[in-house]
Amino acid sequence: MILTEPRVRRDEFTARTGWRFEPEGACRGDLCVPLPEPPGEWLDAGTLAGRLGMPLVHDEAAGLWCLGPESHGRVLQTAGAPELTLPDWRGEPFSLSSLRGQKVLLLAWASW
Amino acid sequence: MWQELREELHPKGLEVVTVALDLKGVETAGRWIEAAAPTHPSLIDRAHLVDELFGVVNVPNGVWIGEDGVIVRPAEPAFPKRAAFLQRPLPPDLDPYQAAVLAEARRIRTEPERYTNALRDWVERGPASPFALSPEEVLRRSGDRGADRSGAAAHFELAQHLWREGREAEAVPHFRQARRLQPDNWTYKRQAWILADRFQAPSDLFEGDWLSDVREIGAENYYPKLDMPGGSPPGG
Numbered sequence: 001m002i003l004t005e006p007r008v009r010r011d012e013f014t015a016r017t018g019w020r021f022e023p024e025g026a027c028r029g030d031l032c033v034p035l036p037e038p039p040g041e042w043l044d045a046g047t048l049a050g051r052l053g054m055p056l057v058h059d060e061a062a063g064l065w066c067l068g069p070e071s072h073g074r075v076l077q078t079a080g081a082p083e084l085t086l087p088d089w090r091g092e093p094f095s096l097s098s099l100r101g102q103k104v105l106l107l108a109w110a111s112w
Numbered sequence: 113m114w115q116e117l118r119e120e121l122h123p124k125g126l127e128v129v130t131v132a133l134d135l136k137g138v139e140t141a142g143r144w145i146e147a148a149a150p151t152h153p154s155l156i157d158r159a160h161l162v163d164e165l166f167g168v169v170n171v172p173n174g175v176w177i178g179e180d181g182v183i184v185r186p187a188e189p190a191f192p193k194r195a196a197f198l199q200r201p202l203p204p205d206l207d208p209y210q211a212a213v214l215a216e217a218r219r220i221r222t223e224p225e226r227y228t229n230a231l232r233d234w235v236e237r238g239p240a241s242p243f244a245l246s247p248e249e250v251l252r253r254s255g256d257r258g259a260d261r262s263g264a265a266a267h268f269e270l271a272q273h274l275w276r277e278g279r280e281a282e283a284v285p286h287f288r289q290a291r292r293l294q295p296d297n298w299t300y301k302r303q304a305w306i307l308a309d310r311f312q313a314p315s316d317l318f319e320g321d322w323l324s325d326v327r328e329i330g331a332e333n334y335y336p337k338l339d340m341p342g343g344s345p346p347g348g
Contacts, residue, residue: 053262055259055265057263057286059286066269066270066273067266068263071261074254075186076183076186076250080181082165084161096129102127102179103127103234105114105175105231107131107172107173111144
């Protein structure tokens with residue numbers, strides 16, 4: 001996640017990573033990770049990075065931070081497909097979960 | 113490229129969703145999509161989210177997802193057919209780098225028949241298909257993600273963001289760092305190289321180039337062998 005300051009909005013963090021915030025801490029699936037203080041609307045990026053095992057890259061000259069994906073050993077933590085919402089080539093948003101009930105072949109390609 | 117197979121398998125319950133990993137989005141991917149005239153969802157992923165979420169490290173890669181939203185095969189090489197242009201003779205006046213690239217590309221293993229036959233079997237038989245993997249096996253095969261690979265993803269995201277903002281000089285060190293941290297991620301490298309040279313040839317901006325990096329590992333290792341029943345085992 002690209003950040004212009006070392007904190008992140010709670011709802012944006014949840015949308016990107018799937019981590020929800022409960023009284024117990026940051027939770028996803030059956031796992032809850034305690035946080036040092038109750039989560040508010042904004043969350044400290046350094047705290048999340050440390051507790052959830054995410055890299056926080058800071059480019060001082062560019063004035064930007066990037067919070068990367070967790071480093072927990074495997075790309076997938078669960079076999080449930082992550083939610084993916086992207087624009088189609090005409091610009092209309094499309095969510096992978098809208099195809100629930102059908103088999104899906106998700107194909108990554110590139111023009112390069 | 114996938115339209116024909118989609119027409120065959122859609123009536124049997126399969127939908128194809130293509131995702132173009134292109135920093136420049138429709139500007140570079142749009143004409144290919146328009147020419148293919150797809151009837152399936154054709155998405156644009158300017159930030160390479162699919163790399164991060166599904167562990168894609170080269171293209172083309174396919175992921176199979178069951179009706180319940182559970183992945184039954186994680187990212188792996190996915191070819192619907194053999195590339196016709198690789199079977200034609202090379203024009204005699206071809207640029208030497210391009211000629212060397214095409215010669216190397218002919219040595220790359222693709223397994224379209226095995227892949228598409230396995231896909232047909234899964235569409236037909238669902239969880240009973242020997243090509244559908246258990247959740248544990250899906251996680252095991254989804255790829256390692258330690259601190260280096262997570263860091264590479266963060267640098268790559270920052271690089272792409274800065275490049276899209278027109279801050280190319282600031283983006284370059286992050287593209288370079290992503291390659292250093294995860295040298296086997298071809299989507300990171302190829303996306304960077306194409307920004308500097310349309311043939312992904314050596315440039316002053318980035319380390320490596322397509323031909324040198326492929327020769328280093330051997331073209332036969334550019335894509336991992338499909339790990340599925342039938343055919344010789346991976347590594348064989």
